[in-house]
Amino acid sequence: xxxxxxxxxxxxxxxxxxxxxxxxxxxxxxxxxxxxxxxxxxxxxxxxxxxxxxxxxxxxxxxxxxxxxxxxxxxxxxxxxxxxxxxxxxxxxxxxxxxxxxxxxxxxxxxxxxxxxxxxxxxxxxxxxxxxxxxxxxxxxxxxxxxxxxxxxxxxxxxxxxxxxxxxxxxxxxxx
Numbered sequence: 001x002x003x004x005x006x007x008x009x010x011x012x013x014x015x016x017x018x019x020x021x022x023x024x025x026x027x028x029x030x031x032x033x034x035x036x037x038x039x040x041x042x043x044x045x046x047x048x049x050x051x052x053x054x055x056x057x058x059x060x061x062x063x064x065x066x067x068x069x070x071x072x073x074x075x076x077x078x079x080x081x082x083x084x085x086x087x088x089x090x091x092x093x094x095x096x097x098x099x100x101x102x103x104x105x106x107x108x109x110x111x112x113x114x115x116x117x118x119x120x121x122x123x124x125x126x127x128x129x130x131x132x133x134x135x136x137x138x139x140x141x142x143x144x145x146x147x148x149x150x151x152x153x154x155x156x157x158x159x160x161x162x163x164x165x166x167x168x169x170x171x172x173x174x175x176x
Contacts, residue, residue, distance in 0.1 A: 001049045002123055007068075008046040008058045008091065010039035012148045015058060015091035017046060017127075020099030024134055027070045029099070032141040034068075039088045040078045043068045048093060050123040056093040095128050095151050096120055097144055102133035117154070128154075 006019040007030040018026050027043060034040055042060030051057045066079040066087050079087045119126040130147045132140065150160065 001047060003061075004046050004048060004122070005044065006046055007043050008041040008060070008093070009033055010041060010088045010091050012038065012145060012152075014095060014148050014152070015041070015093045016144065016148060017058065017093055017096045018099065018144070019096060020134070021101065023071065024099045024101060025140065026099060027068055029140045029144065030068060031070055031076070033144060034078060034082055034086050036141055036145070039086055040066070040068060041088045041091045048122060050125060054125055056122060056125050056127070057090050058093050059090045093122070093127055095130065095148060097147060098129060098131045099134050099140070100131050102135055 004017065004019070006017050007026045008015065008017050009030055010016075011033055018029060020026055030040060030043065041058055042064060044064060045061050047059045047061060048056050049059070066077050068076045068078050070076060118129045118131070120129045121127070128151060130151070132143050132147065134140065153160065
């Protein structure tokens with residue numbers, strides 16, 4: 001087992017670990033996702049256990065259970081505020097979402113067509129990793145939910161980026 005820093009959530013029935021630098025907005029993003037009907041597993045410290053050769057389960061340390069700390073507001077008891085359905089005792093880790101601060105210059109230089117998937121190994125288990133640039137005005141909760149939906153499609157063999165590139169190449173070959 002190991003412990004990681006981040007916020008672990010059940011987003012659209014999928015275990016998602018949100019990581020990023022301190023004060024980047026992980027807890028605020030978690031609060032928005034919870035208010036949209038998703039569930040909190042752990043805030044700040046996530047305990048991960050390898051329960052099979054290719055499966056990790058995330059849990060919350062007992063002392064932090066149900067709590068989310070949001071700068072400027074303080075510590076919130078998510079179970080008390082949002083009810084029983086807003087918290088989960090555990091979840092299988094399937095996707096990591098890394099929040100990264102980007103200036104406008106860096107933002108425009110990002111690889112817009114990510115052709116190859118990125119993974120991070122945790123306890124010798126490769127976990128799919130998506131990096132989302134943080135900038136003013138971006139709706140991170142919608143972006144995280146879209147990343148989860150896209151990951152589900154990828155698991156089913158549907159690759160939107162590949163479809164787009166193939167369609168574009170066909171149009172260029174046809175001279176349109």
